[in-house]
Structures are given as structure tokens and as C-alpha cells.
Amino acid sequence: MDYLISPSLPADKLALNHTIKLGVMASGSGSNFEAIAQAINKGELNAKIEVLIYNNPSAKVKEKADRLNIPSILLNHRNYSHREALDQAIVEVFKVNKVEWVVMAGWMRIITDVLLNAFPHRVINIHPSLLPSFKGINAIEKALKSQVKITGCTVHLVDLEVDSGPILVQAAVPILPDDTAETLHHRIQIQEHRIITQGIALAALKS
Numbered sequence: 001m002d003y004l005i006s007p008s009l010p011a012d013k014l015a016l017n018h019t020i021k022l023g024v025m026a027s028g029s030g031s032n033f034e035a036i037a038q039a040i041n042k043g044e045l046n047a048k049i050e051v052l053i054y055n056n057p058s059a060k061v062k063e064k065a066d067r068l069n070i071p072s073i074l075l076n077h078r079n080y081s082h083r084e085a086l087d088q089a090i091v092e093v094f095k096v097n098k099v100e101w102v103v104m105a106g107w108m109r110i111i112t113d114v115l116l117n118a119f120p121h122r123v124i125n126i127h128p129s130l131l132p133s134f135k136g137i138n139a140i141e142k143a144l145k146s147q148v149k150i151t152g153c154t155v156h157l158v159d160l161e162v163d164s165g166p167i168l169v170q171a172a173v174p175i176l177p178d179d180t181a182e183t184l185h186h187r188i189q190i191q192e193h194r195i196i197t198q199g200i201a202l203a204a205l206k207s
């Protein structure tokens with residue numbers, strides 16, 4: 001099945017002339033984190049993941065980081081009294097690790113201006129819908145419920161509004177008549193793993 005990708009830039013047009021230093025934030029299984037790491041290992045993205053921050057002690061992303069020999073740090077949001085305090089701790093970890101670009105790869109917390117001010121126009125998010133449709137949590141369930149025939153995923157720069165900010169790249173995924181949230185999420189994730197690295201490269205090229 002064909003998918004629409006925008007913009008359809010060839011890989012050589014996404015080549016970066018220096019190795020960008022990434023800090024990745026993730027809350028869950030970490031398949032997007034792994035896709036970034038694999039793209040780097042294959043030479044498709046000129047970047048290095050300096051550190052992974054995860055907020056959930058049982059997040060599977062931690063095992064992936066260990067397997068890939070990428071340093072990881074648990075910052076459990078339950079240990080912080082407010083969002084700004086968590087974001088301040090995140091900023092400190094990223095600054096110590098000389099991170100240039102922040103990638104929210106399935107980060108399920110709302111971020112604040114503490115993080116955005118520390119990395120202005122340098123925070124990237126991936127969301128499982130064609131934004132501006134279906135912002136917030138349960139984007140896939142919302143798409144199914146709405147009966148749209150096409151949904152997808154978006155990589156965008158982050159601003160203070162949830163799932164807002166300039167769009168870098170999107171991929172469209174048709175909704176099939178017998179789709180469940182699981183089957184649809186699976187096909188969306190195949191596209192996410194392609195566009196996450198394109199989005200990072202596009203953001204760095206545009207900066």
C-alpha cells in the first residue's frame with residue numbers, strides 16, 4: 001500500500017554536515033527511540049543520542065537503551081511537585097550532556113516553558129495523528145471514533161500549546177474497515193519510524 005509522505009526529500013538532501021547531539025525523552029516502549037538509534041547506526045542520520053531520559057520506572061525503552069549502549073536516566077515525574085521542577089531536572093541532564101536537540105519520542109507528559117526556553121525551537125515531538133487533527137491523548141482512538149478514512153503521524157517543533165508548533169513532516173495512513181486501535185497504531189508506527197529521523201534532519205537543516 002502506498003503512503004503519502006510530505007515533503008518527499010531524497011536521503012542525500014537530508015544529509016547533515018555535522019553530527020548533531022540528541023537528547024531523547026520517552027515514556028513507553030521506545031520503538032521510536034530505537035528507530036532513531038538504528039538510523040544513526042546505519043548512517044542515515046548524522047547524529048548521536050547523548051542520553052535518554054525516561055519518566056516511568058517500568059518503561060521498556062530503558063531495556064532498549066541498555067541494549068544499544070546509550071546512557072539513560074530515570075526522572076520519575078512522581079518525585080517532582082510540579083511540571084516546571086521536572087523540566088528543570090531534564091534541562092540539567094541535557095545541558096550536562098551537551099545536548100543540542102531534544103526529541104520527545106513518546107513522552108507522555110506536558111512540558112513547560114522551562115524546557116522550551118532552554119532549547120528554543122529545538123524541541124521535536126512525534127504525534128500519532130495528522131495534526132492539527134486529534135491533539136492530546138488517545139489520538140488513535142479519536143481518529144477511529146471520528147470515522148475519518150485517513151489518519152497518520154506528524155513530527156513537529158514543539159511550542160507551549162499541546163501538539164502544536166510548526167510541522168516538519170507527516171505521513172498518511174489509511175484507516176481500514178476492520179481496524180482496531182492496535183492494528184491502526186501498528187501501521188502508524190511503521191510510518192513514525194520513517195518520519196522521526198526525517199523530521200530531526202529537517203529541523204537541523206532549517207536551523
Ligand code: GAR
Nearest residue numbers: 028029030031032033106126127128
Ligand atoms: C508513539 O506512537 C507516539 O506517536 C506517541 O506515543 C507512541 C510511543 O511509542 N506519542 C504521543 O501520543 C504523544 N502525544 P514508542 O514508545 O514505541 O516510541
